[in-house]
Amino acid sequence: MSLHPTLQPYADAWTHSIEAISELLQPLPEAEWNRRTPCPGWSVRDVVSHVIGLDCEMLGDPRPIHSLPRDLFHVTNEHQRYMEMQVDVRRHHTAPEMTSELEYVIIRRNRQLRNESRDPGTKVRGPLGSELALEESMRRHAFDVWVHEQDLRTALGRPGNLDSPGALVARDVLLGELPRVVAEDAQAPRSSAIVFDVHGPVEFLRTIRVDIQGRGTLETAPALGPAATLTLDWETYVRLACGRVSVESVSDRLKTEGDPDLTAAILNHFTVTQ
Structure with a gap:
């Protein structure tokens, strides 16, 4: 076999x-x-x-x-x-x-x-x-x-x-953690949407929707009027999510829109590796 x-x-x-x-x-x-x-x-x-x-x-x-x-x-x-x-x-x-x-x-x-x-x-x-x-x-x-x-x-x-087969696995692993990061760790408001716009060797646009019960789900459809939008390049996304850099050290590579307290909370909980 x-x-x-x-x-x-x-x-x-x-x-x-x-x-x-x-x-x-x-x-x-x-x-x-x-x-x-x-x-x-x-x-x-x-x-x-x-x-x-x-x-x-x-x-x-x-x-x-x-x-x-x-x-x-x-x-x-x-x-x-x-x-x-x-x-x-x-x-x-x-x-x-x-x-x-x-x-x-x-x-x-x-x-x-x-x-x-x-x-x-x-x-x-x-x-x-x-x-x-x-x-x-x-x-x-x-x-x-x-x-x-x-x-x-x-x-x-x-x-x-940065666009190898391993990078695509990493993308899926890290995206799988986003609902928890946004809804549970960052405590995003219920009935809200947060957009992640990532560019570079690996590109994606994903929305985390938080329902009325406070549960987060990952969607590919863009959101109209999101509570927050985070735009960054793929390498920065990986390094933040894996705890390799601080938010302050890559602030020039990050663009945030919307609720500043919410974006700060998301970034403060962005590291998902132990």
């Missing part, structure tokens, strides 16, 4: 991003691995360690037995502690060790995907002992690896792939 058709886009997105990461790292001198990335607290080495660790978990490998230092300022909750384990255990690995492990993990994951015959709804292991459907696991993984590819590109001054 071959990979289920609904899983293929996520496998393709992962493949594209992981190969791009591998290409970015091949000529990288040892000192460059210590460059800071936009991901809080993480260097290039740390981001690559995280990516390797994620794929090891997708392969079903046991998690490392390791005690985290107490002075990691960027680790503030259990989810972050969980993710940091795969990073800290590799913090002193050399560049050749990192690239060798990455290449081996890629080979193993490609083999796993070629032989993957499970139903998309099959329950698989998730972070912190959780369970989730295989389809959701692969979707999140493709999103995560693409975001970290962008972290590495920013750190190394090698922009690109």
Whole structure:
């Protein structure tokens, strides 16, 4: 049996991003691995360690037995502690060790995907002992690896792939979070509409409608007389939604119209990654 058709886009997105990461790292001198990335607290080495660790978990490998230092300022909750384990255990690995492990993990994951015959709804292991459907696991993984590819590109001054298969997965993942951000977190008024106009390599115009019960829904139809409109480019949208920049640092790339308190509340809750 071959990979289920609904899983293929996520496998393709992962493949594209992981190969791009591998290409970015091949000529990288040892000192460059210590460059800071936009991901809080993480260097290039740390981001690559995280990516390797994620794929090891997708392969079903046991998690490392390791005690985290107490002075990691960027680790503030259990989810972050969980993710940091795969990073800290590799913090002193050399560049050749990192690239060798990455290449081996890629080979193993490609083999796993070629032989993957499970139903998309099959329950698989998730972070912190959780369970989730295989389809959701692969979707999140493709999103995560693409975001970290962008972290590495920013750190190394090698922009690109903002419209890749991974970018399209990221678009759908981030749009899926918007109803909660607007209706629940930002507490947008009931019976209102908020428009997001995003341009650049990935473009979309979406409306979040908040009904009389305060529930938000995502719509493709534009709204007449929205309570607020936010206009920004795709890269800024991603970096804000993934917590890579502050609203203040990209204010020149944002245009807001309508209720200023509402737009401020939305932007204050815009980060959806942990």
